[in-house]
Amino acid sequence: MNSLYVEGDSFFHRLPPRPKLVLLLLASLALFLTRSPLLLGLAAGAAALLYGSLGIGWRQSWIRLRPILLTIMIVALATLILNSVEDGVTVLLRLTTLMMVAAAVTATVPIGAFIDEVTHAAWPLERLGLVRAADIGLSVGLVIRFVPEVVSRYQQLRQAHQARGLKVRATTMIVPLIIQTLKSADEVAAAIDARGIRGQRQARNLEDSR
Amino acid sequence: MGQRVIIRFEQAGATFSDRVAVEPLTLTLSERRIGIIGLNGSGKTTFARMINGLVTPTNGRVTVNGFDTSSDGEGVRRQVGFIFQNPQNQIILPILREDIALGLKSRRLSAAAVDDAVDAILARFGIEHLAARRAHELSGGELQLAALASVLVTEPEVVILDEPTNQLDLRNRALVETTLRGLDENVLVISHDLDLIGDFDRTLLFHESCLVADGKPGDVIAEYRKIAAS
Amino acid sequence: MTTRDLVLAALFAAIIVALGLLPPIMLGFIPVPITAQSMGVMLAGVILGARRGTVAVLLVLLLAAIGLPVLSGGRGGLAVFAAPTTGYLIGWVFAAFTTGLIAQRFVKPSQTSLIQTLGFFAAAVAGGVVVLYAFGITYLAFITGIGMSKAFLGSMAFIPGDLVKAVVAALAGRAVMAGYPLLPARA
Structure with missing residues (x-):
């Protein structure tokens, strides 16, 4: 079983795991504080830049993100039809942003470091x-x-x-x-x-x- | 290593909920190489598991160098390594190197010391090339050597092997046999492979949960053939 | 937890992961493909009971979280927890627990095999359908803002498949109980 970790030397790779996990947690909270398409759009753009900086490549990224992107699309489309265009766009931007930040963390933290982090978190x-x-x-x-x-x-x-x-x-x-x-x-x-x-x-x- | 280890059974036996697995027996084991033989289900494996405290006696007591298996299981297991019948189940972590290092974890050694110990044991068995391999990809003979390395890295005084040549082809069997001969540690081997234990110092024969013969391999094996034929 | 309980949970987690590797199957009368993995969650509760079953499911989610593609369709990584369907993943934990609790409380070795099978079926439906969908639908409604009733309607298509899985889990759980009983959980 191969991990989804990707070797690399980007800035995000060099960052220790804990700040990255804190960033992900903060992002998951902050994204639900606003409904502004502009702010959410900026966040999505920033997340895309972050993910792009890892050097994973288009093809590989598509393979990795496709299954989750697909469910997000379906749900966003359903929300758009059932509720409103605004709601649909909000869902799409929030979830794709979160997905990209999460995928960026996963791609830059090796399994061993992750287990150490989890073990550390389990001490209490x-x-x-x-x-x-x-x-x-x-x-x-x-x-x-x-x-x-x-x-x-x-x-x-x-x-x-x-x-x-x-x-x-x-x-x-x-x-x-x-x-x-x-x-x-x-x-x-x-x-x-x-x-x-x-x-x-x-x-x-x-x-x-x- | 190579020092005298004294294993003592004092009226020690094991009874599981509904049946007697090993009738109480008294004996002292201190030979370098000891073979254990007997029919399937005769109590050999339970006897061997009593030595390292995996099975604690339901009567009497078992000691290894004075450590009681019932009250000081950890002390006993530090001195007695055990290789299971199916080494497949013994390799606990996916990558061989990680697995060997795992046994050293409770020793609180530095990372460098762990690395050195792992390298040394891999070199001792000539399996450096397997270090990064996945446990499920190893062949039968490689698995047996890997299991041996993962146990001996913690430097036990005695190592018990449960049918180490079971299901191995001729080449792998020869490999295991040569490796066993080269071990400095005291060894106890449970085996149906009578050639393997033919030149050991002592052989024990179990039959229907009792120790029925104890002595030089030649005599004990002859006794075993009689039982098997009857 | 004894070492044996820990190992049982880990081995069952490996089974759940392996079930996710099997290709999804289409049943004639249901429009969506069904995967064997969520049946693994019901099986964990039915076979291991509440405590060990919950640990098995937590291990699978932990493996996914740390970046291993262990969920059906090769999904893994923290991104799976950022999807609209994340509620179902969280629900797995409570589904296994509920299924296990009901199974170990109401299914006894002395009962006839029919009663045992029905007991396991009820446990699998209570945990793997009722509790699971409560989490999944609530989360979906929250994240999209479409409201509970619409979220419920959108999830309906998957329920028949999950009922089929509960039947298989009950039959398999009964057979495992006969061949290698682990319930009631030994101390």
């Missing part, structure tokens, strides 16, 4: 005893690690269906896929505990491992 929660901040990075790694495995299990199940002349149906695919995947949880959890990765922990009896 850890103090409240709600989460263990270090678990966040571990869980993210685990998901990325196991997606390809789930996909290859899916393909094997497909082939198994074909080999036995069975029709590929949602339930006969999903059920074994889930059971096979979740069954490896015991061993993965045991490996995490065996390697002492979560620090101080008391291992428990693994009843269904054998």
Whole structure:
């Protein structure tokens, strides 16, 4: 799975992650304070300049932004028809601006730096005893690690269906896929505990491992 | 490394909710290379998991160099590494290098020290070229070496391997065998591959949750063949 | 959370991501393509229960937020949270929680398989349709200013597809419960 991070050396790339995330948060609030087409238009222009400065290129940008741009267009058009031209334009400008700023942040912050930021942000929660901040990075790694495995299990199940002349149906695919995947949880959890990765922990009896 | 590790079972057994997995037994293990054999479901894996505290005894106690597996699981696991039957499930992070570094995280080392340790262990197993590879793309033999590296980077005194040559082709099996012979650490190997453990210092045979033979590989393997044939 | 719970949530998040990689299918009687991913949200609640199911969904959203294209159609990055449909993504969290809560409260191993399936279906509809659309429609109405009733009408086309998903999730949840029970959540 490739991240949407793009290597580069633009000004926005060199900016540390936290000010960028603060900028995004402020933008998401400020855009809803005004309905002036002029101000929103200026904001959209600024966001487009920002996104353009990253050096991603037209083709790649189109591929990245197309799905979200499309939903924004549809909704803006619907608003225009259902309500008024002004409302439609407001929706279009607000959301495309926000989309471009968000996409610019995503394209310039590598996964590792993002996880550090999230872990940092989770510290207050850890103090409240709600989460263990270090678990966040571990869980993210685990998901990325196991997606390809789930996909290859899916393909094997497909082939198994074909080999036995069975029709590929949602339930006969999903059920074994889930059971096979979740069954490896015991061993993965045991490996995490065996390697002492979560620090101080008391291992428990693994009843269904054998 | 290479020092004497003393693993003691004192009337230690494990019972799961409805069945006995390992009948209480008393023994001391201190040999460099120990093989564990027996039929499927005979209690080998549970016995091995009791050594590093993944399974805690339901009666008696198990100690490793004096650390009790029930009360000081962390101390025990720092000394006992464990390679699972399916190394696929052991690699926890997507990129091999990140995964190996993960085991060092709780040590609070500097980033440079972690890098050095990871480089050293990759070099030791000759798998520097795999550092940036994705775990799911590795072959069976590579996975086994990667799992070994991820465990040995934390410098345990003993390493337990659960059927390390299971499902490997001849070339990968030879690779794992050579690697095992080159290890300085004490090793305990659970295996159906009798050639692999043929020259070990000691072999334990499990049958129906009991330790039924304990001695030199030749004699114990002969006993195992009798049980398997009956 | 025990390590096992954490791993179960992470593995389920991987399943939800993988479901998003499957191509959307068209059902004859519904005008919009349906994706398997939002069914993953119902399944998370039905199979893992409220707590672990919610964590699984949060992990998927976290992965999307930090820039991984894990949502169906290869969507990801913070931009997905700047879309008119963002309410549905936020709703996923509460949908998984509601579905899980109802499933673990009312579906018992001692019941007949029909009762279990119906219980899971009710849980999946309550969470994956009622709660999910409450969030999705409210957000859409807020962001566009078109008002709740119009936003509701605009979302109607997707409801039949989600009911179909609830049926599949209930059947699959029942079968997983028989083959590898994780409910009621073990301590």
